[in-house]
Amino acid sequence: MAAALPRLAAAEGSGTQGRRAAPDRGRTLLGPALALVHTGQAPTRSVLTGALEVTRATAGAVSAELEALGLITVDSSPAGGGRGRPSHRLSIDPSGPVVTAAQLHADGISVALAGLGGQLEPPVHLPLPAATDPVRLLRAVAEAGAALARASSRRCLGAALALPNPVTEPDGTALAALHFSWPSGTPVADLYAEEVRKADHGPRALSPFPSAVANDANLAALAEHRHGAGRGARHVLLVTSGHRGVGGALVIDGRLHTGSAGLALEVGHLTVDPQGRRCLCGNQGCLNSETDPEALFAAAGRTPDSARPLLAQARELAADPSALPAVHHVVDRLGLGLAGLVNILNPDRIVLSGLHLDLLAAAPERLASVVAERCLWGRSGRVPIVPAEVTHAGLVGAAELAWAPYLHDPQSVLPVGGA
Structure with a gap:
């Protein structure tokens, strides 16, 4: 996982008045x-x-x-x-190198080139291939990213992929990839690395070409902390619902909290209604099955159009005044889940993304009230609940992952033996 922003040790004085020599x-x-x-x-x-x-x-x-x-x-x-001596402005080079950032959704693939500074080129959204076994699906992702790299005049340095399921650390295996029915323990990092290695990223691409994979909610939280609604907070809890299911992540002092094996903050399997809808995991009433797009449609008694992206339709439904009772039903369950997380994690900011952002917009006072009433500290300990700011946060987070080795050692952008 991408490291936190470096914090330098205390400077050593020696004629520099407390500032560090070079x-x-x-x-x-x-x-x-x-x-x-x-x-x-x-x-x-x-x-x-x-x-x-x-x-x-x-x-x-x-x-x-x-x-x-x-x-x-x-x-x-x-x-x-x-007044005083003017300072030079520092900016990311708009013609500098890029990485490929990709995200797998339950019903499609998104891929984009990404420079430093959280800057994405326009993403490309593709349907899932007919075969979604690990090798063929990861090959489709790698080839889509490579096609963008070949068409660009900017040099490509690496690739990273955001996945809608838990990914273990440090071995990079996928657990409970329920959307694609992959076997538990699929070595997704190794398989993706092999497909990326075989794909043609153009003659200027760095060689060897590094790749990485991680959970999409973790990467979205990293993106929000560095470039969006989580900036300046010490303990940021992100909860999101994309095309299906619910994800969560926690950033503590600039570092993702991923637990002992990368599996922390699987908030989607927090029970919020024991008599609720059945989750893909087999349990009933999980946050996954009570607050995602399908849950909103079920609460409204409506059927989504199978020809259109589910998340886009759910966002439209959340803004429909006639669906307000359904919105309140889902918001109440989301509030129960958030309150439980606040009691355990004590974050100083909650960032909502995906459909949850739209639910917040539709019923901000109701959501805040449910969370406050269920928290140990009551209304006096209310935690700010804010909408996410980063567009395509999963892709931006994947870019953070791909850029991580170069943020650690910028000189590694040079070819081996290069100058």
């Missing part, structure tokens, strides 16, 4: 510096200097090297226009 021309600071620009925390060289606790000269050398690597641009024209 070891080996500041190369050990390249990763932390790139992470700060990547997340928008260092828009100028002056801010970068303070954030890294280094001298102005060191910050200049670090930003110049990142620019030479083709990762950022340094604009020497004055930034701001206030």
